[in-house]
Amino acid sequence: MNPMDRFRLDDQTVIVTGAARGIGLAVAELCVHAGANVAIIDILEQQGEASAKRLAEASGKKVRFYGADLRDWNRAQSVVQEIGNDFGSTQVLMNCIGIGPNTEVLKISAQEWQDVMNVNVNAQFFIAQAVAKSMVESGGGSIVAIGSNSGLIVDRPQPQAHYNASKAAVHQMVKSLAVELAPHKIRVNAVAPGFVMTDMTKDAIANSGWLPIWEQNTPMGRMAKPEEIAFAMLYLASDAASYVTGSILVVDGGYTCW
Known part of the structure; x- marks a missing residue:
């Protein structure tokens, strides 16, 4: 066996x-490039359908979209059942859902606080719990969550107390799941990105002038590309990380070193 094959996910079912x-x-x-069949879950149905179709056509792998609001515990359970019926057992969950509004602490409403916690913590837990149940039955698997370096430090200058608190909760949740699920041969880890150039951060940059501050405070002097976070998640999901569980892998260009 080529040792590099341990980074691959050939014929595995991955939920993202x-x-x-x-x-x-x-x-x-x-994940598709690594050989996996992929079930995409998102609340954005039109974009999700288009992304799944594009990936399937480009790769020849099985890629399907499932519209689901994972803040609903019952829906999290049912969508995992649907995926099981379509794909068989799931080997990997990549938990990438999250929101990050920027609101000053004295202006955060109860609803906005709850919205952030419901998406970033509750939804991540509900789907992880549902997938873990299926993994216990099938003999194991790997769960990788999206945390944030904001769960370790307070990024600046944006106001985001609720986001920071939610990501710290994700990190602790990951460690707790890792401990409880280890006897079932399920590994649970998280990647903690720094600033990544996505649609969400582009909106913040456009209206704030924060980009120069973020770059100045990052030793590597730039934001990450989404694929740079994806590679870290692939490592944690794969057999290359077979003895890694309960870890928070920081991928932030050195931001938290200062």
């Missing part, structure tokens, strides 16, 4: 949440 665009889409595309 939040993959209609952004980091999730880059992850789905990389």
Whole structure:
């Protein structure tokens, strides 16, 4: 066996949440290149359908889209069942859903706080729990979540107390899941990106003038490309990381070194 084959996901079923665009889409595309069949889950149905169709046509792999609001516990359970019926057992979950509004702490409403927690924490947990149940039955698997360096430090200058708190919660959730699921041969890890050039950050950049500050505070002097985060997630999902669980892999261009 070629040792580099351990980075591949040949004929495995990978669920990627939040993959209609952004980091999730880059992850789905990389998984297809690594040999996987991919189930995309997103609330953005039109974009999700188009992304799944494009990836399937380009790769020849099985790629399907499932519209689902994962803030709903029941829907998280049912969509995993649907995917199981269509694909068989799932070996990998790439949990890429998240939102990041920028609001000053004194102006955050109760609804906005709940919205961030519902997407970034609750939805991530609901789908991870549902997939973990299926992985227990099939003999194991790997779950990789999107955290953030904002779960480790307070990024500046944007105001985002709710986002920071949600990502710290994701990191602790990942560690807790890793401990409890290890006996079932399920590994759970997270990637903690710094600033990544996605549609979400482009909107913030366009109206804020924050980009020069972000770049100045990053030793590598630039934002990440979505595929640079995807490669880190692929490593954690693959057999190349077979002894890695409960880890938060920081991919932030050195931002948290200062």
